[in-house]
Amino acid sequence: MESKCNTQEKFKDLQKFIDSMEDRRGALIAVLHKAQHLYGYLSNDVIFFIAEKLEIPSAKVFGVISFYSYFTTEPRGKYVINVCLGTACFVRGADAIMREFEKILNIKAGETTEDKKFTLSGLRCIGACGLAPVVMVNDKVYGRVELNQVKAIIEEYQEEA
Amino acid sequence: MGLVNVTINNQTIAVEEGTTILEAAKKLDIRIPTLCYLNLEHVKTVNGSASCRVCVVEIEGRRNLAPSCATPVSEGMVVRTNTLRCIKARRLVVELLLSNHPTDCLICEKNLNCELQSLAAELDIRRIKFHGVRATHEKDISSKAMIRNMDKCILCRRCETMCNEVQTVHVYSAVNRGFDTFIAPALNLSMDKSICTFCGQCVSVCPTAALTVVNDIPNVWEALNAKDKFVIVQTAPAVRVALGEKFGAEPGTVVTGKMVAALRMMGFDKVFDTDFAADLTIMEEAAEFIHRLQHGGRLPILTSCCPGWVKFFEHQFNDLLDIPSTCKSPHEMFGVIAKTYYAEKMGIDPKNIFVVSIMPCLAKKYEAARPELMHDDMQDVDAVLTTRELGDMLKEANIDLMNLKDEEFDEPLGESTGASVIFGTTGGVIEAALRTTYEWLTNETLEEVEFHELRGFEGIREAVVKINDQDINIAVAHGLGNARKLLEDIRAGKSHYHAIEIMACPGGCIGGGGQPYHFGNFDVLKKRMEGIYKEDKSKKYRKSHENPAIKKLYEEYLGEPNGEKAHELLHTYYVKRENR
Numbered sequence: 001m002e003s004k005c006n007t008q009e010k011f012k013d014l015q016k017f018i019d020s021m022e023d024r025r026g027a028l029i030a031v032l033h034k035a036q037h038l039y040g041y042l043s044n045d046v047i048f049f050i051a052e053k054l055e056i057p058s059a060k061v062f063g064v065i066s067f068y069s070y071f072t073t074e075p076r077g078k079y080v081i082n083v084c085l086g087t088a089c090f091v092r093g094a095d096a097i098m099r100e101f102e103k104i105l106n107i108k109a110g111e112t113t114e115d116k117k118f119t120l121s122g123l124r125c126i127g128a129c130g131l132a133p134v135v136m137v138n139d140k141v142y143g144r145v146e147l148n149q150v151k152a153i154i155e156e157y158q159e160e161a
Numbered sequence: 162m163g164l165v166n167v168t169i170n171n172q173t174i175a176v177e178e179g180t181t182i183l184e185a186a187k188k189l190d191i192r193i194p195t196l197c198y199l200n201l202e203h204v205k206t207v208n209g210s211a212s213c214r215v216c217v218v219e220i221e222g223r224r225n226l227a228p229s230c231a232t233p234v235s236e237g238m239v240v241r242t243n244t245l246r247c248i249k250a251r252r253l254v255v256e257l258l259l260s261n262h263p264t265d266c267l268i269c270e271k272n273l274n275c276e277l278q279s280l281a282a283e284l285d286i287r288r289i290k291f292h293g294v295r296a297t298h299e300k301d302i303s304s305k306a307m308i309r310n311m312d313k314c315i316l317c318r319r320c321e322t323m324c325n326e327v328q329t330v331h332v333y334s335a336v337n338r339g340f341d342t343f344i345a346p347a348l349n350l351s352m353d354k355s356i357c358t359f360c361g362q363c364v365s366v367c368p369t370a371a372l373t374v375v376n377d378i379p380n381v382w383e384a385l386n387a388k389d390k391f392v393i394v395q396t397a398p399a400v401r402v403a404l405g406e407k408f409g410a411e412p413g414t415v416v417t418g419k420m421v422a423a424l425r426m427m428g429f430d431k432v433f434d435t436d437f438a439a440d441l442t443i444m445e446e447a448a449e450f451i452h453r454l455q456h457g458g459r460l461p462i463l464t465s466c467c468p469g470w471v472k473f474f475e476h477q478f479n480d481l482l483d484i485p486s487t488c489k490s491p492h493e494m495f496g497v498i499a500k501t502y503y504a505e506k507m508g509i510d511p512k513n514i515f516v517v518s519i520m521p522c523l524a525k526k527y528e529a530a531r532p533e534l535m536h537d538d539m540q541d542v543d544a545v546l547t548t549r550e551l552g553d554m555l556k557e558a559n560i561d562l563m564n565l566k567d568e569e570f571d572e573p574l575g576e577s578t579g580a581s582v583i584f585g586t587t588g589g590v591i592e593a594a595l596r597t598t599y600e601w602l603t604n605e606t607l608e609e610v611e612f613h614e615l616r617g618f619e620g621i622r623e624a625v626v627k628i629n630d631q632d633i634n635i636a637v638a639h640g641l642g643n644a645r646k647l648l649e650d651i652r653a654g655k656s657h658y659h660a661i662e663i664m665a666c667p668g669g670c671i672g673g674g675g676q677p678y679h680f681g682n683f684d685v686l687k688k689r690m691e692g693i694y695k696e697d698k699s700k701k702y703r704k705s706h707e708n709p710a711i712k713k714l715y716e717e718y719l720g721e722p723n724g725e726k727a728h729e730l731l732h733t734y735y736v737k738r739e740n741r
Contacts, residue, residue: 044348047347047348048741051347051741052741057325057331057334057347058331058347058348058741059331059332059333059334059345059346059347060331060334061347062334062336062347062348062349063334063335063336066336066337066338067335067337067338073348
């Protein structure tokens with residue numbers, strides 16, 4: 001959990017981003033992207049902050065966030081593991097890959113480890129079907145993932161810390 | 162705009178470009194069933210989300226059926242509204258809606274008042290062919306005023322249109338997408354934690370039981386049957402011109418005397434009138450206005466009778482909390498007077514007095530529970546019933562309202578003037594206040610008591626009234642969207658008004674969220690307004706300060722208007738609430 005002071009500090013970056021926009025109308029999606037990039041997720045405070053700055057009702061901001069699966073209102077881990085569950089990946093065993101991640105991390109898809117290190121989630125197709133099954137950790141893509149590689153992928157980030 | 166010719170069911174008509182098929186059909190007296198569509202004529206707003214597809218029609222030369230509510234006519238268009246294909250499509254749409262709807266109509270709050278139910282009957286649906294997953298949501302019973310049951314929502318978006326576009330409160334938005342969609346406040350907060358004003362306009366347009374009023378009927382029956390309770394009822398001005406509608410009477414029929422008789426039959430110990438307290442409100446509000454006017458106080462003064470409006474400014478204009486009058490709303494003033502002055506006079510222990518308010522309003526339910534609206538640890542008002550609930554209760558008790566003989570309110574809290582009656586319509590409170598303010602400031606008799614510039618349905622109205630050579634600028638706004646405009650001017654320092662009346666509901670209390678459903682039919686509101694002004698004209702006294710019972714109340718108990726005792730009992734304060 002971040003302290004309130006720290007959060008306020010981070011809002012400054014978001015404020016700067018909003019100030020830099022030429023036209024604030026229709027800027028909501030871009031601002032939400034920026035906010036999620038900056039803070040990892042869209043907290044209630046961030047939602048109300050954006051609503052106030054863009055003069056959009058907070059109910060509407062929340063509605064937009066809930067519409068797109070990309071946006072999250074839950075804190076995420078430092079590393080977000082996305083297992084592609086699109087058709088191509090699925091037929092090549094993505095569900096087993098997902099189960100393996102669940103087993104090793106001891107969390108379910110959609111959850112975050114207690115140490116806030118990993119968030120596990122599934123997504124539908126990242127357009128790399130030739131590499132199926134595909135796993136993404138933050139922005140890094142792993143192709144043709146096999147069951148026995150899952151542990152190594154996780155360890156890669158354990159060591160980094 | 163040019164005219165275009167359209168043929169609907171073999172009848173041709175020329176209509177303005179941009180007219181929808183549905184509107185053109187209406188001009189030809191051809192009815193097309195609708196569900197999500199709602200024309201709110203009185204606020205010049207249409208809910209045209211076209212989400213339900215019930216109003217589909219066939220257009221010659223087009224492969225797909227078209228929603229008539231959202232399809233504009235074009236030159237030479239040939240439309241058929243009642244082909245088998247249309248009817249089958251409509252049935253399919255309703256069957257699909259029903260497949261994701263709890264079909265517990267017999268025990269539903271909206272039984273016989275539900276548009277989905279009526280449509281299912283009209284389309285002769287006897288079986289629901291589809292059985293799939295049903296969306297389930299937790300029922301939101303957090304507020305004292307309304308219940309949100311998203312299991313019964315058909316996503317027509319009428320509530321959003323009403324709340325966001327007309328009232329500009331912006332409580333609601335669609336959350337999630339596809340099958341998981343539901344309508345909720347920001348962060349999916351419960352209603353009591355949201356910025357909702359409880360004006361109840363969303364409830365009044367909801368076609369199903371997704372949004373309903375909190376039912377207080379059982380509490381009132383219980384009080385009526387409790388041996389130790391002295392149960393007092395008071396009725397708001399707008400109730401008497403709408404209650405008859407629940408019993409088949411024309412809108413605007415004045416049923417005051419019959420309502421009094423009915424309430425007495427139900428067993429209320431005393432049948433009193435909120436109108437009495439409306440006169441009392443004018444005494445206090447006029448005195449407060451004159452004080453601010455003469456002592457350089459904050460202007461404009463804003464009326465504070467409407468609890469929806471009060472909650473609106475507490476959230477969204479909480480930098481202006483010193484502007485509204487500090488007067489409690491009339492039914493709250495009534496409650497405290499019943500439990501002090503009247504209790505003392507009659508030798509009744511106020512703890513045994515149970516005050517029931519019959520109101521055209523949902524927000525009054527919320528207001529009655531506000532912690533500061535109490536005296537000696539007793540809430541001023543114990544229960545609030547809407548006009549609709551009273552109608553339901555009378556039916557439960559088999560009281561045939563329209564065939565009762567007129568009776569009079571009890572004394573002394575049943576005496577009222579014409580000035581108090583007009584509280585029930587937009588413009589009425591400020592007109593009543595003017596009748597008294599004028600006479601108090603000039604010491605002359607006001608011969609013409611009707612201020613016609615302040616009457617009508619225009620969203621914002623204004624008048625300049627000359628009092629002792631000073632031009633007093635008056636404004637009236639009804640509907641919170643209109644109120645917002647005046648408030649933004651005040652905030653920007655651009656307002657030149659001395660006094661403003663604001664009512665949350667379009668039309669004022671006659672259009673309240675607790676009134677019999679009018680489905681956007683403007684005529685209903687117009688007739689209720691006529692009923693109110695008719696009642697005003699029929700009164701012996703038409704100025705609040707002439708009410709003999711009010712004069713006596715001040716002589717015997719309160720002292721001076723705006724005096725110490727009056728402040729202790731009849732005035733309140735406002736709370737800064739989160740604006741998000």
